[in-house]
Amino acid sequence: GAVVSQHPSRVICKSGTSVKIECRSLDFQATTMFWYRQFPKKSLMLMATSNEGSKATYEQGVEKDKFLINHASLTLSTLTVTSAHPEDSSFYICSAREQGRDTEAFFGQGTRLTVV
């Protein structure tokens, strides 16, 4: 199946700093990628839809100035958590569906962010 690679898998940062998470589709192109957040023992919460070449679409309640999304190419989307706070500590996961096809969504391995 298609592969989505997410990096880093784990990051620890200090409060007030910014952290960038990358999501790459390795063997397919994706005009749309999705960013999720998952709290312990909870399901996936969609944060935003990343669109190649245009602005991301954020879900209600998600601060777009805090969670910056850049979809620079058909295989790469980045999520930057700006001015991180301890409450931003969570598991962040990206997913992608292949461009032009009604395929299943493939997920990255996830990034465990800890803000200290």
Place this chain on the structure above:
Amino acid sequence: QKEVEQDPGPLSVPEGAIVSLNCTYSNSAFQYFMWYRQYSRKGPELLMYTYSSGNKEDGRFTAQVDKSSKYISLFIRDSQPSDSATYLCAMTLSGGYQKVTFGTGTKLQVIP
């Protein structure tokens, strides 16, 4: 009412049992249905992907979709301890740009 309802469990079964996991949904426009398995602190792993009503089998896994009842199921035969994980149902509309809507996940434990 949530768009997708899934019993959170936990569900505990003995090794070798048949497991039935279910989801109901309210949006009749959903066309694509998926089941994911997620181990602790890992990204979800796709297990099954179906489009039409009916059954789809892959090894020990069978996915069942009943669009008229807005009900989907995942059956696991001869369950193994390695199947212990959280299982998420998911569904989406047509179009690669459409977001995927998830159930809350069912935690399964298979006891040796």
